[in-house]
Amino acid sequence: MTPAYVALEGGHVIEGRGRAPGTARGELVFTTAYTGYEESLTDPSYEEQILTFSYPLIGNYGVREERFESDRVHPRAVLAKELTEDVTEWLASEGVPAVDHLDTREVVTDIRDGGAMKCGIAVGEDVTEDDALEQLEACKAMSDHTEIGAQVSVDEPVVHGADNDGDTVALIDCGAKGSIVDSLLARNATVHVLPHDASAHDVEAVSPDILFISNGPGDPANYEQAINLVDTFVEDTPVAGICLGQQIVAEALGGTTEKMTFGHRGVNQPVLDLESGQVVMTTQNHGYTVADPGDHLEVTQINVNDDTPEGIDGIEYDVITRQYHPEANPGPEDTLDFFDDVLAMAETRSQRAVPADD
Numbered sequence: 001m002t003p004a005y006v007a008l009e010g011g012h013v014i015e016g017r018g019r020a021p022g023t024a025r026g027e028l029v030f031t032t033a034y035t036g037y038e039e040s041l042t043d044p045s046y047e048e049q050i051l052t053f054s055y056p057l058i059g060n061y062g063v064r065e066e067r068f069e070s071d072r073v074h075p076r077a078v079l080a081k082e083l084t085e086d087v088t089e090w091l092a093s094e095g096v097p098a099v100d101h102l103d104t105r106e107v108v109t110d111i112r113d114g115g116a117m118k119c120g121i122a123v124g125e126d127v128t129e130d131d132a133l134e135q136l137e138a139c140k141a142m143s144d145h146t147e148i149g150a151q152v153s154v155d156e157p158v159v160h161g162a163d164n165d166g167d168t169v170a171l172i173d174c175g176a177k178g179s180i181v182d183s184l185l186a187r188n189a190t191v192h193v194l195p196h197d198a199s200a201h202d203v204e205a206v207s208p209d210i211l212f213i214s215n216g217p218g219d220p221a222n223y224e225q226a227i228n229l230v231d232t233f234v235e236d237t238p239v240a241g242i243c244l245g246q247q248i249v250a251e252a253l254g255g256t257t258e259k260m261t262f263g264h265r266g267v268n269q270p271v272l273d274l275e276s277g278q279v280v281m282t283t284q285n286h287g288y289t290v291a292d293p294g295d296h297l298e299v300t301q302i303n304v305n306d307d308t309p310e311g312i313d314g315i316e317y318d319v320i321t322r323q324y325h326p327e328a329n330p331g332p333e334d335t336l337d338f339f340d341d342v343l344a345m346a347e348t349r350s351q352r353a354v355p356a357d358d
């Protein structure tokens, strides 16, 4: 059996079975998702994190590229009760250490009690506990990853659906999942994917009907340029955001964000729409939340478990954001109509802009 050591913040070291070799460090989090491991592992929002699956068997239906949300695995390491050959081979080929045969219930309980924490991992024939502790020592707090946007964003603008004749969307790529682009293309939009630090000039150059801030890893406060863009464009251009995007919009418009204890990660997080009274099941993956929406935004949807903001609308501006992942992948598709609502903001805006006949 290949040795594997997992050092938790505070210095407690857990042993497991090594499945993919290497050393790693990151913020230890857990997801309760029972399917969708390919989508989760390729979601850029997991950059700089170590992902524990609470569901006991991961990899049982293989690994297929068409389910990937980006072109690589983003968590720094993976922990599970049991990983299949398919998934460990894939992780090994990506250089991502993997450990199984751990008591993941204990790991999840530690995270729930202590919060998402720093973690160091060492897997391989010759590794020792000290190698894992060394990784732990070198682990940075998530908010100290100030350049995290650059690790996951496109470097240059990319256009999708150039021949589509629907709305033009400027998607600020802070680590966007592929399914967000796909959901917009399916609605006939042209999507200009712009780097996380795009300037106002870069956005103006594509004259968007919608400014859309993507999901992404890390602390929203570290996306200064995207925060500035929302502030600059919100009076004239409808703004949408998903997950990190909701947090960035709140930061831009006078609200505040804060770190949660262990966050929401899974595919069955219940969300209540305050106006309709309807509850939907949603996919989530976040460790920060909007603490105060400020004077320009109102909360329209909340998490049933802890009342945190899940949907936000602009009061005087055309703004809609979601803290969950309406694009699904993995998880339920009940919330895909978010993309219709986003694009409808452009229609309403253009109708208002047409002068009355008399």
Ligand SMILES: NC(=O)CC[C@H](N)C(=O)O
Binding pocket: 045, 214, 215, 216, 217, 218, 219, 220, 242, 243, 244, 245, 285, 286, 287, 288, 289
């Ligand atoms: N999925 C996301 O966009 C995550 C947003 C942010 N990084 C958080 O952890 O809250």
